[in-house]
Amino acid sequence: MSAYTVRDINLHTQGRLKIDWVRVHMPVLNAIREEFIRDKPFQDLRIALSIHLEAKTAYLAEVLAAGGADVSVTGSNPLSTQDDVAAALAAAGMKVHAWYGASPKEYDEHLHLALNSRPQIVIDDGGDLVHLLHTELQAQAGEVIGGAEETTTGVLRLRALEKAGKLLFPMVAVNDARCKFLFDNRYGTGESAWSGILRTTNLVTAGKAVVVMGYGWCGKGVAMRARGLGANVIVCEVDPVKAIEAHMDGYRVMHSLEAAALGDIFVTVTGCRDLLREEHFRRMKDGAIMANAGHFDVEINIPELERASVSRRPVRNNIEEFLLPDGRRLYLLAEGRLVNLAAGDGHPAEIMDMSFALQALAALHIARHGKTMEKRVYDVAGDIDQRVAGLKLKSLGIDIDRLSDAQCSYINDWQCE
Numbered sequence: 001m002s003a004y005t006v007r008d009i010n011l012h013t014q015g016r017l018k019i020d021w022v023r024v025h026m027p028v029l030n031a032i033r034e035e036f037i038r039d040k041p042f043q044d045l046r047i048a049l050s051i052h053l054e055a056k057t058a059y060l061a062e063v064l065a066a067g068g069a070d071v072s073v074t075g076s077n078p079l080s081t082q083d084d085v086a087a088a089l090a091a092a093g094m095k096v097h098a099w100y101g102a103s104p105k106e107y108d109e110h111l112h113l114a115l116n117s118r119p120q121i122v123i124d125d126g127g128d129l130v131h132l133l134h135t136e137l138q139a140q141a142g143e144v145i146g147g148a149e150e151t152t153t154g155v156l157r158l159r160a161l162e163k164a165g166k167l168l169f170p171m172v173a174v175n176d177a178r179c180k181f182l183f184d185n186r187y188g189t190g191e192s193a194w195s196g197i198l199r200t201t202n203l204v205t206a207g208k209a210v211v212v213m214g215y216g217w218c219g220k221g222v223a224m225r226a227r228g229l230g231a232n233v234i235v236c237e238v239d240p241v242k243a244i245e246a247h248m249d250g251y252r253v254m255h256s257l258e259a260a261a262l263g264d265i266f267v268t269v270t271g272c273r274d275l276l277r278e279e280h281f282r283r284m285k286d287g288a289i290m291a292n293a294g295h296f297d298v299e300i301n302i303p304e305l306e307r308a309s310v311s312r313r314p315v316r317n318n319i320e321e322f323l324l325p326d327g328r329r330l331y332l333l334a335e336g337r338l339v340n341l342a343a344g345d346g347h348p349a350e351i352m353d354m355s356f357a358l359q360a361l362a363a364l365h366i367a368r369h370g371k372t373m374e375k376r377v378y379d380v381a382g383d384i385d386q387r388v389a390g391l392k393l394k395s396l397g398i399d400i401d402r403l404s405d406a407q408c409s410y411i412n413d414w415q416c417e
Contacts (some may be wrong), residue, residue: 004090005113007083007099015088018055025349027395029063036067041364043068048119050111050129051150052341053098054082056349059091060356064363065094076125079176079334080341112167115140121366123146123359126295127154134161145370148362153271154392158377170373172362175266177380179388180219184355188347189340190221193267195230195295198319198345200333201289205206206230210265213256214270215242222237222267222293223251225383234259244245256280265289268299269390286328291339300336318343
């Protein structure tokens with residue numbers, strides 16, 4: 001059995017049930033798995049994954065292993081690992097290094113343990129593996145053929161590395177594929193963020209003022225689902241084009257300091273830091289709830305919240321109350337970490353079916369072509385995006401039109417009248 005670092009291996013039975021449940025609802029990944037079993041494209045290759053370790057991620061790891069890969073898995077957030085799922089993978093013989101509630105030191109150790117496998121392909125969610133391979137473990141970077149990145153935050157980091165001329169191996173920006181951001185970022189984040197907020201608070205959303213900070217694809221999804229729940233939605237943005245878009249989508253758009261006095265629930269979803277700061281806390285209503293749906297726990301400035309408070313205490317699982325000097329109470333969900341994973345099960349399986357299919361096919365592309373690719377950030381190849389969409393439609397029993405030869409000639413001929 002492979003080495004593992006998990007909380008309790010005896011939890012593997014219930015973890016296996018979770019993996020088997022999502023597998024049934026991931027037909028695209030199932031189709032790719034059958035090809036991988038037949039062709040073994042990752043034979044003799046080592047792959048390391050740092051992605052939120054829950055059932056859908058576990059199944060992606062198993063699909064890669066079915067293709068012949070030697071897979072090492074760790075989490076990408078201390079509060080998103082599900083111990084029973086980690087145990088299930090470990091019990092099946094996979095290298096797993098993660099547990100729920102890891103301290104910063106433990107989390108770092110788990111990342112190092114995953115990279116001890118000397119991976120040739122890395123699959124990242126937020127860039128932690130890539131960061132180590134460009135800093136402390138840079139000596140290993142020469143062994144890496146390439147990798148793929150799952151999130152907006154991670155892609156921003158990669159593009160910064162590329163711009164600085166310091167990216168040491170090619171990376172595929174899976175986040176930027178249409179079959180990822182149009183569905184995972186929008187519908188996945190929208191649904192899973194509210195699932196986490198609702199199950200954690202057990203409070204009604206209808207009639208409340210919900211402030212969505214950031215109107216990228218994730219923010220669009222959060223705002224859309226909030227409106228569907230009956231909330232009065234306010235959007236805060238720094239991009240004037242996105243602000244106009246939010247306005248024309250029917251939301252109130254305003255400066256965050258104005259919104260701070262109006263919001264009942266605040267959801268940050270930008271990939272940037274310090275969206276909510278002391279100046280916002282001073283204006284918030286008694287009972288205001290704050291949740292983060294961005295990758296890192298920096299969007300809500302928790303040190304400033306702590307300094308502005310006279311006390312803090314847990315009042316419910318995944319809810320902390322901060323008491324301000326004037327008696328107002330502000331509530332923080334899931335320690336300011338990703339609310340959909342730290343306080344929920346993440347995106348629905350049908351959504352992650354497409355995202356993880358992209359990850360699997362991006363890894364396949366790296367395995368086949370990585371050694372000849374430049375050290376830069378690549379978009380997902382258009383044929384991969386189209387293939388995933390086609391497999392998804394097939395699984396849904398949906399048939400669509402196709403252009404005739406005459407139509408193809410017409411739209412591609414500039415002389416047509």
